[in-house]
Amino acid sequence: MLTQKLQDALNEQINREFFSEYLYLAMSAYFESVELEGFANYFNVQAQEEHFHAMKMFNFVHDKGGRVYLKALPEPKNEYQSVIGTIEESLEHERFITESINKLMDIAIKENDHSVISFLKWYVDEQVEEEATLTKLVAKMKMINGEGLGLLTIDTELLSRKFDLAAEKAGA
Numbered sequence: 001m002l003t004q005k006l007q008d009a010l011n012e013q014i015n016r017e018f019f020s021e022y023l024y025l026a027m028s029a030y031f032e033s034v035e036l037e038g039f040a041n042y043f044n045v046q047a048q049e050e051h052f053h054a055m056k057m058f059n060f061v062h063d064k065g066g067r068v069y070l071k072a073l074p075e076p077k078n079e080y081q082s083v084i085g086t087i088e089e090s091l092e093h094e095r096f097i098t099e100s101i102n103k104l105m106d107i108a109i110k111e112n113d114h115s116v117i118s119f120l121k122w123y124v125d126e127q128v129e130e131e132a133t134l135t136k137l138v139a140k141m142k143m144i145n146g147e148g149l150g151l152l153t154i155d156t157e158l159l160s161r162k163f164d165l166a167a168e169k170a171g172a
Ligand code: OFO
Pocket: 017, 020, 049, 050, 053, 093, 094, 097, 127, 130
């Protein structure tokens, strides 16, 4: 069983993970609109990962005998001014998500629920990876000034990113 407080906090986080999916789809659509297929693919794959994060938590709440309540999603930002600015905003968003996972973990510790603590460790580690990947991408973008041949080279590199459900589950 989950305490009411933990169930509410997990439901909030499920909403944030689905919002992340929505936000990254909006970023993917922006990149499609400026013909940067690799960046569009990168954020499309990221959106699929976020869906996985949300569903992993959705299923966990049920496994714990809890109740999932889905809430409305805010409208994501659809217009972006630059490639580098968009990546920076995604990094900012991941920092916010890291903070919210940390707060959720604080609640699990306070409620002394070891199964939730153990479950959330996966998200804590995942956030390290999420922030590191985007930090490196921002650094690369700064090296090339966010434009020209460098931009097209990175765009081509990002085309190869794929969502691998089996690998995600294996890491689960
Ligand atoms: Fe779910 O990690 Fe990004 O938001």
